[in-house]
Amino acid sequence: MKMNKAVLLAALLLPGSLLANPYEKQLANGMRVIVKEDHRAPTVVHMVWYRAGAMDEKDGTSGVAHVLEHMMFKGTEKVKAGEFNRIVAEAGGRDNAFTSQDYTAYFQIVPKAALPKVMALEADRMANLRLTPGEFGSEIKVVMEERRMRTDDNPQSLVHEALYAAAFRAHPYRRPIIGWMDDLEHMTWQDARDWYRHWYAPNNAYLLVVGDVDHQQVFREAERTFGRLKAKALPERKPQNDPEQMGIKRVTVKAPAKLPYLAMAWKVPKLKDVDHDRESFALDVLAGVLDGGDAARLPRNLVRGRKLAQSASAGYDGVVRGEALFTLSGQPAEGHSVAELEAALREELRRIRDEGVQEEELARIKTQIIASQVYKRDSMMAQAMEIGHFEASGFHWRDYDKLLEKLRSVTPEEVQAVAKKYFGDDSDDRLTVAVLDPLPIEQAKPKSNAKSGVAVRH
Amino acid sequence: MSRIFLAALVMAVSLAAKAGVQIQHWVAPSGARVYFVESHDLPILDIDASFAAGGVYAPAGKTGLAGLTHGLLDGGAGDLDEEAISARLSDIGARMGGSVDDDRAAVTLRTLSYLKEREAALDLMRLVMTQPAFPETVLAREKARTIAAIQEADTKPDAIAAKRFAAAIYPGHPYGASATAETVGRIGRDDLVAFHRDYYSAKRATVSIVGDVSREEAERIAQRLTESLPAGIPETPLPAVTLPKAETVKVAHPATQSHIHVGLPAVKRGDPDYFALIVGNYTLGGGGFVSRLMKEVREKRGYAYSVYSYFAPKRLAGPFEIGLQTKREQAGDALKVASDVLAGFIKDGPTAAELAAAKKNLIDGMALRIDSNAKLLGHLSTIGFFGLPLTYLDDFPVKVAAVTAQDVREAFARHIKPEHLVTVIVAGD
Numbered sequence: 001m002k003m004n005k006a007v008l009l010a011a012l013l014l015p016g017s018l019l020a021n022p023y024e025k026q027l028a029n030g031m032r033v034i035v036k037e038d039h040r041a042p043t044v045v046h047m048v049w050y051r052a053g054a055m056d057e058k059d060g061t062s063g064v065a066h067v068l069e070h071m072m073f074k075g076t077e078k079v080k081a082g083e084f085n086r087i088v089a090e091a092g093g094r095d096n097a098f099t100s101q102d103y104t105a106y107f108q109i110v111p112k113a114a115l116p117k118v119m120a121l122e123a124d125r126m127a128n129l130r131l132t133p134g135e136f137g138s139e140i141k142v143v144m145e146e147r148r149m150r151t152d153d154n155p156q157s158l159v160h161e162a163l164y165a166a167a168f169r170a171h172p173y174r175r176p177i178i179g180w181m182d183d184l185e186h187m188t189w190q191d192a193r194d195w196y197r198h199w200y201a202p203n204n205a206y207l208l209v210v211g212d213v214d215h216q217q218v219f220r221e222a223e224r225t226f227g228r229l230k231a232k233a234l235p236e237r238k239p240q241n242d243p244e245q246m247g248i249k250r251v252t253v254k255a256p257a258k259l260p261y262l263a264m265a266w267k268v269p270k271l272k273d274v275d276h277d278r279e280s281f282a283l284d285v286l287a288g289v290l291d292g293g294d295a296a297r298l299p300r301n302l303v304r305g306r307k308l309a310q311s312a313s314a315g316y317d318g319v320v321r322g323e324a325l326f327t328l329s330g331q332p333a334e335g336h337s338v339a340e341l342e343a344a345l346r347e348e349l350r351r352i353r354d355e356g357v358q359e360e361e362l363a364r365i366k367t368q369i370i371a372s373q374v375y376k377r378d379s380m381m382a383q384a385m386e387i388g389h390f391e392a393s394g395f396h397w398r399d400y401d402k403l404l405e406k407l408r409s410v411t412p413e414e415v416q417a418v419a420k421k422y423f424g425d426d427s428d429d430r431l432t433v434a435v436l437d438p439l440p441i442e443q444a445k446p447k448s449n450a451k452s453g454v455a456v457r458h
Numbered sequence: 459m460s461r462i463f464l465a466a467l468v469m470a471v472s473l474a475a476k477a478g479v480q481i482q483h484w485v486a487p488s489g490a491r492v493y494f495v496e497s498h499d500l501p502i503l504d505i506d507a508s509f510a511a512g513g514v515y516a517p518a519g520k521t522g523l524a525g526l527t528h529g530l531l532d533g534g535a536g537d538l539d540e541e542a543i544s545a546r547l548s549d550i551g552a553r554m555g556g557s558v559d560d561d562r563a564a565v566t567l568r569t570l571s572y573l574k575e576r577e578a579a580l581d582l583m584r585l586v587m588t589q590p591a592f593p594e595t596v597l598a599r600e601k602a603r604t605i606a607a608i609q610e611a612d613t614k615p616d617a618i619a620a621k622r623f624a625a626a627i628y629p630g631h632p633y634g635a636s637a638t639a640e641t642v643g644r645i646g647r648d649d650l651v652a653f654h655r656d657y658y659s660a661k662r663a664t665v666s667i668v669g670d671v672s673r674e675e676a677e678r679i680a681q682r683l684t685e686s687l688p689a690g691i692p693e694t695p696l697p698a699v700t701l702p703k704a705e706t707v708k709v710a711h712p713a714t715q716s717h718i719h720v721g722l723p724a725v726k727r728g729d730p731d732y733f734a735l736i737v738g739n740y741t742l743g744g745g746g747f748v749s750r751l752m753k754e755v756r757e758k759r760g761y762a763y764s765v766y767s768y769f770a771p772k773r774l775a776g777p778f779e780i781g782l783q784t785k786r787e788q789a790g791d792a793l794k795v796a797s798d799v800l801a802g803f804i805k806d807g808p809t810a811a812e813l814a815a816a817k818k819n820l821i822d823g824m825a826l827r828i829d830s831n832a833k834l835l836g837h838l839s840t841i842g843f844f845g846l847p848l849t850y851l852d853d854f855p856v857k858v859a860a861v862t863a864q865d866v867r868e869a870f871a872r873h874i875k876p877e878h879l880v881t882v883i884v885a886g887d
Binding site for chain 2: 040041042043073081082085086089090091092093094109110111137138139140141142143144145146148149152153256257258259292293294295296300303304307310331333334363364367368370371372374375377378379380438441444445446
């Protein structure tokens with residue numbers, strides 16, 4: 001079935017895009033304000049993104065970016081602990097925050113009348129957070145529970161933690177966002193305070209508003225709230241590039257599970273220049289050929305065709321502040337080993353290297369890119385996330401359409417070329433493989449939660 | 459959303475969310491009930507076809523049949539094999555999916571609304587719902603994958619806790635049954651064919667449509683999707699839910715955290731107490747950071763990252779549940795705090811301030827719950843499947859506003875009786 005390209009491209013030119021939407025303004029203190037008007041419903045997504053994430057931490061205080069994210073709900077000079085949540089909830093809204101390697105972001109989704117209030121609250125906690133040892137003492141326990149839930153009791157998370165820790169030697173992506181448990185146990189409220197003092201400033205943040213608003217009004221409101229805050233000198237950021245990898249790395253995680261799990265990660269280029277880089281787009285499309293929906297090669301060949309995998313996936317995110325990895329992962333099907341799955345995944349790469357990809361497969365991926373963009377317009381949050389994530393890596397939202405255009409221009413030859421270049425004979429030198437070796441739960445001993453250093457010894 | 463609808467929404471907010479979504483309803487010639495919201499702002503069409511074909515209808519000993527039948531609908535249909543189906547969907551950028559729970563099996567479609575893409579997507583949706591082939595080879599593979607997934611889940615403390623909780627609060631009832639390697643192993647192709655023939659009928663179907671089509675087009679679409687469905691069997695009474703005796707179930711596991719669930723079967727769809735229960739539950743453990751459970755268990759004591767309570771009404775009494783995870787050494791203390799919060803709430807209900815805050819969030823938050831086609835589709839499907847009033851969304855703020863503290867206390871006393879409260883602890887000491 002051939003796509004009607006003209007119709008689909010028109011889909012991207014919905015009424016909104018005919019205007020100069022989104023709108024942007026920079027405040028005198030350096031903070032950028034980006035507003036995307038969407039008048040379908042009387043609600044608003046309000047987000048503040050800080051260009052400070054786990055990758056900006058130092059050894060010994062891993063996890064502090066995320067801990068501070070928790071502490072941001074603990075009150076300011078004027079607003080009591082928990083009051084922010086209460087005000088948003090009473091307005092009929094909801095709020096939360098998230099921390100990644102590259103950024104920390106805070107959001108509220110509210111009926112539009114509540115926007116000025118949440119802007120004032122968010123501006124207040126950008127500068128006036130009240131960090132106390134008491135609040136820190138109970139919240140750090142919550143974060144340790146979060147780590148137990150997300151990572152320590154989740155074998156696949158442990159594998160990914162081990163994979164990143166092994167893949168990177170110098171680059172900060174080697175540390176988990178949630179932080180090492182030992183670092184959390186030894187973190188102090190002053191560590192959180194220092195983090196806040198260093199990175200929380202209008203010139204290290206951008207404001208994003210998507211929804212039923214008038215952009216001029218939002219700009220005025222931003223001036224009145226965030227505009228009053230002072231810019232700060234930010235700490236120097238060192239590149240911390242990883243030294244060249246000299247050979248394959250393999251790690252094993254033993255944890256309670258039934259099925260083994262395999263994760264392979266190759267160091268590959270990231271997107272640096274939307275206008276001139278081509279390889280990053282080709283790697284994106286390669287990941288799509290392997291795992292872009294049900295009809296892609298991994299589900300079709302490994303899960304359904306050869307029945308060798310319980311699950312199999314490919315991943316590549318070239319829009320990052322740090323370094324990029326191309327990953328293949330999966331669980332072998334019953335009766336098959338991780339070695340067989342690894343061989344099968346490598347075989348899929350080899351076929352693309354040797355035989356290339358079909359024009360039809362590329363057309364399918366490009367169609368999905370367009371459809372996804374249309375579907376995204378049904379969600380204000382999805383539209384805000386798209387802009388926020390892209391900006392976090394140092395790109396400008398204006399270039400996002402260009403990125404989509406470039407993705408659609410990738411040729412079969414370019415996909416084959418990156419497959420040859422990055423997954424060829426010597427590619428094992430840039431590869432890390434992490435494996436989950438399942439431990440029957442009867443054999444696993446309950447893990448002690450006693451703090452390291454004070455563990456009872458006998 | 460049309461301009462008129464948008465104007466209605468804006469007014470809805472200024473009038474404390476009093477008016478809103480224009481839901482059109484009719485019965486297709488096939489017998490399927492249809493619910494439709496017309497919305498031309500985006501070139502998208504969303505459809506949900508929900509059948510009374512959930513897990514509760516699987517015969518005893520064959521738990522997992524509802525999920526396998528649903529999962530194999532696109533495993534080959536008519537003269538298309540599974541590869542052709544997934545390739546065609548991908549080629550037009552459409553997404554077909556769905557879900558199965560105790561009561562219903564839903565097939566969902568999201569497609570661009572341009573004629574060509576839309577028609578192709580609807581053909582595929584019709585084909586998989588009406589003519590699934592259930593090929594033996596696909597069934598064998600999916601059974602193996604299902605069994606592997608079950609065995610894997612049986613090593614995970616959260617999955618074990620969820621299963622044991624369902625089993626403990628619904629003893630002997632299909633709501634409490636989980637698929638096992640044995641029950642899945644017993645399922646054959648004939649079972650899928652029969653399950654589809656009996657339960658995927660137009661009379662058992664609710665078709666919800668949201669998006670960029672006219673009423674006339676929606677009528678044609680609903681009929682086309684359902685006219686060739688099997689005749690099916692009429693709805694028969696479901697086995698009654700009996701309340702469990704209070705007990706504590708402990709399951710050993712080496713995890714660092716204990717997974718704790720407390721609850722019982724509590725409320726069915728359409729129960730007049732529903733609004734008092736959700737208003738009350740907002741204060742107890744449904745209101746996120748502002749709930750009592752969150753404040754006492756997480757904020758004050760740092761016992762858990764996640765702690766919540768909810769009511770999940772079903773066709774029969776669906777569960778009320780409190781859930782939390784905490785490091786195993788302090789499981790007893792955390793459970794005590796959660797239990798005390800529940801007991802205190804059942805006894806005294808919300809304070810005047812808590813009640814007002816709950817109502818404010820639920821009423822003013824209405825705008826957030828209907829601000830996308832995807833969210834609207836979910837509401838339509840629930841309203842249609844459970845036969846709730848067409849005015850449900852309009853009534854919601856009114857009913858919430860009318861709830862008093864006494865209503866909450868009485869509703870909680872009626873629906874959460876301590877003598878039936880079950881506790882499940884996985885990985886406790």
